[in-house]
Amino acid sequence: MAKQQLSTISIDYSWSFSDKTIKDTSYITHGYYTYPAKFIPQLAERLIKENSREGDVVIDPFMGSGTTVVEAIVNNRLGIGTDINEIANLLAKVKTTPIYYWDSEKEVQNTIYKITC
Ligand SMILES: C[S@@+](CC[C@H](N)C(=O)[O-])C[C@H]1O[C@@H](n2cnc3c(N)ncnc32)[C@H](O)[C@@H]1O
Incomplete structure (x- = not known):
């Protein structure tokens, strides 16, 4: 597309997330790590919701770092991601793996015992 044609397209400011603060973009696990050229989670969320259905x-x-995968999961999609960078794979794994919650202090103690003994 020629530069002249591009200048005729109006800018859709609804795709600007310049009003978002670090707090706004750090919900769930998004704030765990910084990553080069990381998505604004709200951008990934909007694209997912507009272009796919639940399931x-x-x-x-x-x-x-897995921003899209996190947003896919929390928006009830199956999120799958790959990356050539092993560090990225590790970060994304940490951000997308649910933490198991124990029901009781006793269960925690039993588990620690099993791991250490
Ligand atoms: C801009 S970053 C993506 C950031 C991501 N959207 C986020 O929110 O964290 C682009 C990624 O593409 C990966 N990449 C580059 N070439 C690749 C390839 N051939 N196959 C898989 N991943 C690749 C890089 O390792 C890098 O992590």
Whole structure:
């Protein structure tokens, strides 16, 4: 597309997330790590909601720290991501793996015992 044609397209400011603060973009696990050129989670969320339905599979083959995968999961999609960078894979795994909650202090003690003894 020629530069002249591009200048005729109006800017859709609804895609600007410049009003978002670090607090706004750090919910759930999004704030765990910084990552180069990380998505604004609200951008990923909007794209997922506008282009898929609940239960669909959302794939990000360049997932970086996994922003898209996290948003896919919390929006009831199956999130799948890959990345050539092993550090990115580790960060995304940490951000997308649910933490198991123990029901009681006794269960915690039993588990610690099993691991250490
Ligand atoms: C801009 S970052 C993505 C950031 C991500 N959207 C986030 O929110 O964290 C682009 C990613 O593409 C990955 N990448 C580049 N070339 C790749 C390839 N050939 N296959 C898989 N991943 C690749 C890089 O390792 C990098 O993590």
